[in-house]
Amino acid sequence: MLSLATIQASAQPQKDSIVCGYSEPMPEAPYNVQKYLRENIRYPQDAIDAGAEGKVFVKFVVTEKGGFDSIMVIKPLYPSLDTEALRVVGAMPPWKPGKKKDGTPVRVPFTMPVIFRLE
Numbered sequence: 001m002l003s004l005a006t007i008q009a010s011a012q013p014q015k016d017s018i019v020c021g022y023s024e025p026m027p028e029a030p031y032n033v034q035k036y037l038r039e040n041i042r043y044p045q046d047a048i049d050a051g052a053e054g055k056v057f058v059k060f061v062v063t064e065k066g067g068f069d070s071i072m073v074i075k076p077l078y079p080s081l082d083t084e085a086l087r088v089v090g091a092m093p094p095w096k097p098g099k100k101k102d103g104t105p106v107r108v109p110f111t112m113p114v115i116f117r118l119e
Contacts, residue, residue: 027062027098027108037114040088044080048118052078055113056085064105066094074111085114 029036047053057075060068071090076082089112098108 024101025096025099027066027095027110029092029095031093033092033112036092037088040091041084041114041116043116043118044084047078047080047084047116050078051118052081053116053118054078054081055115056082057111057113058085058089059109059111060089062095062097062108062110064097064107066097068092069107077116081116084116089114 054077055075056073056077058071059074060071063069068090071086073082073086097105099105
């Protein structure tokens with residue numbers, strides 16, 4: 001698996017924090033994530049030249065403060081596209097964190113596809 005840790009040291013997991021599998025409410029972005037991705041992905045030239053397109057699945061943890069931790073590719077596509085998916089996910093603005101029933105923010109894992117499509 002390719003990890004953002006090789007690109008961005010601040011993405012290291014917090015070893016003292018427990019990750020909850022579910023929260024109510026679940027974490028959510030206060031913006032349109034697909035629009036953010038479309039506007040911020042920089043398609044690598046080598047991937048364009050190779051005609052590479054498709055989905056890279058990225059897994060990450062939304063932290064108690066809405067940031068991102070433990071970002072990794074769980075289903076790679078093409079090396080430079082995998083790296084770009086990690087970069088763009090790691091650079092996303094914060095989300096609203098997930099919370100326990102009592103309202104306490106918690107760390108919640110999240111998986112999403114990053115779609116690369118040549119025009």
